[in-house]
Amino acid sequence: MNKTFGLIGGDRRQAELARLLKEKGNTVWTYGVPGLPDALDQAAAADVVILPLPLCREEGMLNCEAAALPTAALFRRFRPDQLLLAGQVRPAQQMEAEQRGLTMVDYFQREDLNVANAAATAEAALQTAMEHLDRTLLDMNCLILGFGRIGRLLAFRLHGLGANVTAAARRPADLAWIRAYGWRSAEISRLGGRLGAFGAVFNTVPSLVLDRPLLMQLPKNCLCVELASTPGIDQEAAEKLGLPCIWARSLPGRLVPATAAAAICDAVFYIIKERGDPE
Template sequence: MKIVVLGGDKRNIKLAELLKDDGCDLQVFGFDKSEVNSLIFSENLYYAIKDAKIVIGPLPCSDDNILLNTPLYSENIKIDEMFEYMTKEQIFIAGKISDEILKKSKLNNILSIDLFNREEMTVLNAIPTAEGAIQVAMEEMDITIHGSKAMILGFGRIGKVLAKMLHGIGADVYVEARNYADLAWISSYGYKPVHLDKMTDLIGEMDVVFNTIPSMIVKEEILLELKKNSLIVDLASKPGGVDFEKAKELGIKTTWALGLPGKVAPITAAGILKDTIYNIIEELGV
């Protein structure tokens, strides 16, 4: 069974290497040749896709619904062209596939599967994300995480893992949530629960704030409460959850830490991707 990996970051290169080591008929496209010296590189998009059963795209799939996300490629891959070359016998697997891209997929009778809809992927992916977030904070702060006051906005998968890690290295962990069941769990784990309505009352005490909520939550009224030497690490996918312009105006240090698994732990992230893709293949009986 031929598998082709189309674009993406270092995670997808490491994924391709793992698939090759497993004996897959593996080809790549959407990378500059210097990035993939050890892999079989297709000369053009058509031949890359031709006869492939599985087409693996980037994470995230696209930033604009027009081009695939190919940060390690000096040219572009048009999504419409990709689907034009694919047949209904092929399967497209990528991350954060937008509704618009899904519509294009359906119009071309292509089955598309979003990796971020797979629980085993998102839960395990939270681990390198949380480790990377702590690494970013350690590099940007002039105090230790141990003994610092840290607030996490949101108690989803990343929030849960991050809270556990921060608590484990001695941070005083506050976790914001709006759901009372979540607040009860937060308290049971030994963290300090913060209802959304009470966030502004406490956020001014924080040394670092980690946002995991993909909607604008850290607005001007929140930023005005923060200490000038505090740090905000936004882990939310685009459009993010922080008013970065206002934060800059107020002199508050921020960092938008996107794609951390691919940056800080590409081999681990690739292993998670590979296992998830194998699960998909097994479930579909391919």
């Protein structure tokens, strides 16, 4: 494949992705990518434009540290014959693209990329926890809130390190799977009275789960690691209670960008191949 790629915005994942694309013999232009030169006109005119994951941090603004760039203004630079790829596209931005006749594909809707991202997030979550703990995870009682992709993979990794794993979920099927794997299960709606022995809590649920009354039941040195984009742990309450609480957002991009970029690169080429675009 020999295409022209434009990478606009993002974090260290985009920088690693640019390197991978160049290694495959493609021409790559970048703008707002950490550590790489800015060439917005060339990047915006490329055959394939790869926008960041997530596409926006703030409503209507591209996820880009280099400049404040509204997506509506950026989309005016694109042509209908280009392929636009972005991650976690919000409805408003999808509508902006469609109104201009643009083809934008959300690469983060792919299951293969979601699984790879979840695996990277789970491993990075352990790294984050171990950097903030003064004791090992071996024989520590650990609670995972939510049993989706990240929750499942995190449970396996904690178990492999010798932690005592409890996973909390809402769906009866998830609770059954937790027990089938040999871990303790808990219903998220019935956590009261069961929180007094945990050394670490990892949240993956993007809605409030641990409010102040529940946080008060945790041991004073319990480490709370927030992995959801919308916090499920009341961080202000945790801080007032003296609980160590880390909002570990965008872990793949911050801690394992090379692995995360390789997964995005694979997804990009799968999308191009599945669309039947010429190589």
